[in-house]
Amino acid sequence: MRSVIDILDLSVEEINGLINTAMDIIANPDKYSSACKGKKLATLFFEPSTRTRLSFESAMYELGGQVIGFSDHKNSSASKGESVSDTAKVISCYADIIAMRHYQEGAPLVASMAASIPVINAGDGGHLHPTQTLADLLTIYREKGRLSDLTVGFCGDLKYGRTVHTLIEALCRYTGIKIVLISPKELDVPFYIKKCMNEANVPYEEVDDLEKALPDLDILYMTRVQKERFADVAEYERLKDSYILTADKLENAKSDMAILHPLPRVNEISVKIDEDKRACYFKQVLNGKYMRMALILKLLSETKGEKVDVKEGKTLLVNEIKCDNPKCITTTEQELDQVFKLVDSENNVYRCLYCEKKAKM
Numbered sequence: 001m002r003s004v005i006d007i008l009d010l011s012v013e014e015i016n017g018l019i020n021t022a023m024d025i026i027a028n029p030d031k032y033s034s035a036c037k038g039k040k041l042a043t044l045f046f047e048p049s050t051r052t053r054l055s056f057e058s059a060m061y062e063l064g065g066q067v068i069g070f071s072d073h074k075n076s077s078a079s080k081g082e083s084v085s086d087t088a089k090v091i092s093c094y095a096d097i098i099a100m101r102h103y104q105e106g107a108p109l110v111a112s113m114a115a116s117i118p119v120i121n122a123g124d125g126g127h128l129h130p131t132q133t134l135a136d137l138l139t140i141y142r143e144k145g146r147l148s149d150l151t152v153g154f155c156g157d158l159k160y161g162r163t164v165h166t167l168i169e170a171l172c173r174y175t176g177i178k179i180v181l182i183s184p185k186e187l188d189v190p191f192y193i194k195k196c197m198n199e200a201n202v203p204y205e206e207v208d209d210l211e212k213a214l215p216d217l218d219i220l221y222m223t224r225v226q227k228e229r230f231a232d233v234a235e236y237e238r239l240k241d242s243y244i245l246t247a248d249k250l251e252n253a254k255s256d257m258a259i260l261h262p263l264p265r266v267n268e269i270s271v272k273i274d275e276d277k278r279a280c281y282f283k284q285v286l287n288g289k290y291m292r293m294a295l296i297l298k299l300l301s302e303t304k305g306e307k308v309d310v311k312e313g314k315t316l317l318v319n320e321i322k323c324d325n326p327k328c329i330t331t332t333e334q335e336l337d338q339v340f341k342l343v344d345s346e347n348n349v350y351r352c353l354y355c356e357k358k359a360k361m
């Protein structure tokens, strides 16, 4: 049985296979209209969503399946103190597959450890968002015809932007990728993402001037500065308008540059750009539904195998130190072991298994 918590849970071959399935779904939708007949998807959304939840639900309906779930945890027994693990065990009695979004980092991983059905991470706090990455990859593939030999610029909130983190992890496994990180210093990508690029020998540069960076880009991935991730509102107010893409700024960009954005947008892309042929963010929304259809099909076809042990093959510290990330699922989940995995044996660096925060030894 497979769960998808991180994009790295899928090999490059599997991602390419999902893209092929999505392309076949686009070409032959009728072939898939009863593929999930008799199956149920549970959408457990502990944090607001428009695209991810409704595209998962739309995906399951278009596969002939059914959907149960909640869009606000206040309407679930989580509001009475039920744990993520217990929720996952309960839902395993009702559904065949779970898509979970949670405001705590690592919550979908904890759900996958307790559930007896596959769990898909539909976004966990400022950590990861693998199915958005699948939408992004299909969009890049359909726009550029390839996932290699591309210069990709990421602009905006690269610190808390889970879609940025996951897409960089995915792109690092393709050849000829160059990355340009465009952000204020305060919203720089986390260390573990830089480590990922370094280990994959993916060249990257960090700049703060969007206009100067634009002419080299094949893909511009814009992001929103996310108010909900800031502990300090004044800091959000100071940074929120760091980058606003307007039509005049695009004059020096390539004529075939693709502009992506995971959405929702606030003001970081002018609505006038929506008419520009380079604007791909609404196509990206539709591509998300096709990739989620492909992923549901894949995971439901693999439910008979052994459950993957997420701790396997890692050198672990168990209950020797405590994660100090206030957004980590370990802060609230009852009797959850504090698990740290060794990620850099040379420098003896351990990271929390659930949220990837570095251990303070």
Ligand code: CP
Binding pocket: 048, 049, 050, 051, 052, 053, 123, 132, 262, 263, 264
């Ligand atoms: N891109 C994305 O995750 O959008 P939602 O928050 O609306 O699901």
